[in-house]
Amino acid sequence: AQSVTQLGSHVSVSEGALVLLRCNYSSSVPPYLFWYVQYPNQGLQLLLKYTSAATLVKGINGFEAEFKKSETSFHLTKPSAHMSDAAEYFCAVNYLGNDMRFGAGTRLTVKP
Amino acid sequence: KAGVTQTPRYLIKTRGQQVTLSCSPISGHRSVSWYQQTPGQGLQFLFEYFSETQRNKGNFPGRFSGRQFSNSRSEMNVSTLELGDSALYLCASSLDGTSSGANVLTFGAGSRLTVL
Numbered sequence: 001a002q003s004v005t006q007l008g009s010h011v012s013v014s015e016g017a018l019v020l021l022r023c024n025y026s027s028s029v030p031p032y033l034f035w036y037v038q039y040p041n042q043g044l045q046l047l048l049k050y051t052s053a054a055t056l057v058k059g060i061n062g063f064e065a066e067f068k069k070s071e072t073s074f075h076l077t078k079p080s081a082h083m084s085d086a087a088e089y090f091c092a093v094n095y096l097g098n099d100m101r102f103g104a105g106t107r108l109t110v111k112p
Numbered sequence: 113k114a115g116v117t118q119t120p121r122y123l124i125k126t127r128g129q130q131v132t133l134s135c136s137p138i139s140g141h142r143s144v145s146w147y148q149q150t151p152g153q154g155l156q157f158l159f160e161y162f163s164e165t166q167r168n169k170g171n172f173p174g175r176f177s178g179r180q181f182s183n184s185r186s187e188m189n190v191s192t193l194e195l196g197d198s199a200l201y202l203c204a205s206s207l208d209g210t211s212s213g214a215n216v217l218t219f220g221a222g223s224r225l226t227v228l
Contacts, residue, residue, distance in 0.1 A: 032214045034216075036219075041221070042221055042222075043116070043202055043204075043219030043220050043221045043222055044202070044204075044217075044219040045219070046216055046217075046218070049214070049216060051214045090155065094214075094215070099157055099160065099168040099170075100145070100157065100217060101157065102147075102154060102155040103154070104154045105154060105155075
């Protein structure tokens, strides 16, 4: 069965520092992978998705993620954190159908 | 273009009651999925509807049910509410009607249910 594991339920960085949110997937077949962001009292918003076209995927708000098959990882990065990046981030995996499975989430705090 | 609309946004019920939540997908989207979000369990898939048919189902008891109408609007119902049903219920719609894992889900803001 497909699943994702997000390492670290809370990550804290200083404004301007590198953001690295970790996600490892488990899937017996090539998966589709997604990163979503959730701001307080809102639904989830798509940041980016991997669908095998390119291993380095660029998303909105300066985020990007790299698919590494050998490490079964899809970590999310941003070179320079901004205060507005503070939110909860979810990694998700899907294979067939709209039965998307989400990780437990990582809450990102950005310190001034 | 209007987004995914969920109503009501907030509601309070007591144990044993039932509740119906509504979701209006983005115009043209024919797939609607429902998720339950709680602090302890995270985001859990409830079910997905496409063209008025349930296409996928998560691991929830039969108290949780849903349906989709011909205009793609969807409702979910929870009967005999339990305290543990308190959660944010999220609806998401998708444009691509095929069973493709690449489909992007667009989420609504959710309906926050509190069971007392």
